[in-house]
Amino acid sequence: MERREYKQEINITPELQARIDELLSHYPADKKKSAMLPVLHAVQDAHENWLSVELMNRVAEILDVKPIEVYEVVTFYTMFNQRPRGKYTFEFCRTSCCTIRGGEDMIEYACKKLGIKEGETTEDGLFSVVGVECLGACGYAPMLQLGDFYHEHLTEEKFDVLVEDCKQGKIKLD
Template sequence: MLARLAASRFNEIRQIFRQVFRPFPLPFFSLPFHITDFFFKLFGFPLSQPSRAFSTALNYHLDTPDNNPKLPWEFTEANQAKVKEILSHYPSNYKQSATIPLLDLAQQQHGGWLPVSAMDAVAKIVEVPPIRVYEVATFYSMFNRAKVGKYHLLVCGTTPCMIRGSRGIEEALLKHLGVKRNEVTPDGLFSVGEMECMGCCVNAPMITVADYSNGSEGYTYNYFEDVTPEKVVEIVEKLRKGEKPPVRTLAMIYFIIVHVLETYTFLDY
């Protein structure tokens, strides 16, 4: 993420230099930029590429019939018990520290996205102005401010996965499902998004499947590593049939072989 941010900022600075020094025949300023362009185009990812956008992480709000402050929203009875358990981890005068886990719970309950009324409910629980919760929800791309599918497929887009073919994996998913990035399929089952590094670079490329099909009670968030365009299509079809694709990763298999772990996933480790 930092590398992509640095590349984006460097591109902006480069454009400024080009505009400022264009009238002057100064090869000192032009040569490095041309070399940089050549180098990045040679390897397939020029700095001039457009910035990626996480459209499910909207940083603004417009009232709609299904997303406005007038719609009632509250945690279910089962989740209210979870709210109390979450709050118990923090001093009573630091309830705001529970904002992120409560937003995560609200998102799970609401089918994978956060309406403004859910954020207002969280703000009331942690006793802060609603704007403080809005700031958190719009800062982190893991919080979806727009509807997603019951199975939200997140493709890692950072450097190791990109070099290992994550763009082809995303294209395969979008083509197979017949949607654009962050669009939901007509049956409401699937959506495809992009996510920053998920920490499994050794087994790149990888995707994550956020399963909101059974609410917060059945919510799962599984990694699938060392995937190919063919494998991700197989994962989609198994999910469509109601099956649970195996989530064993190369890291997990390695641990089993050397008898370090037996039935644990890399996340458990």
């Protein structure tokens, strides 16, 4: 597997720092680590939806924890990205219900259609395909999440329509 280095500018703006301070205010001063998930979300949102090692190190400083503690959280949860993702990231459920009902085939189809491998982003920066753990919609398998929305009972045809809708700007993520 090819290992690429990604560069990211760390920009803790006054607005982001105010948000971090507000989040920290919900926890005892000696328990800053308890705010790790919401702080990571805020920092990732402010940095093009991904967290470089340098940025994770900065979060460790903010929370007064060891960097490894931040790395453990970021590498465990699929909601945190360790490299840039496409504008539209197709998160395919790959647990048993979805796999039994064709989820792995849908991942393979999506990758082939977009000309990328799982975990990669298209050259134009528009699409990424990732497999994630259970999304909690077992009765609607196979399924994927795009932004805040689930797309259930997936078929190749439904995926094709979804891709075209994204290309035409019909899918809004904000």
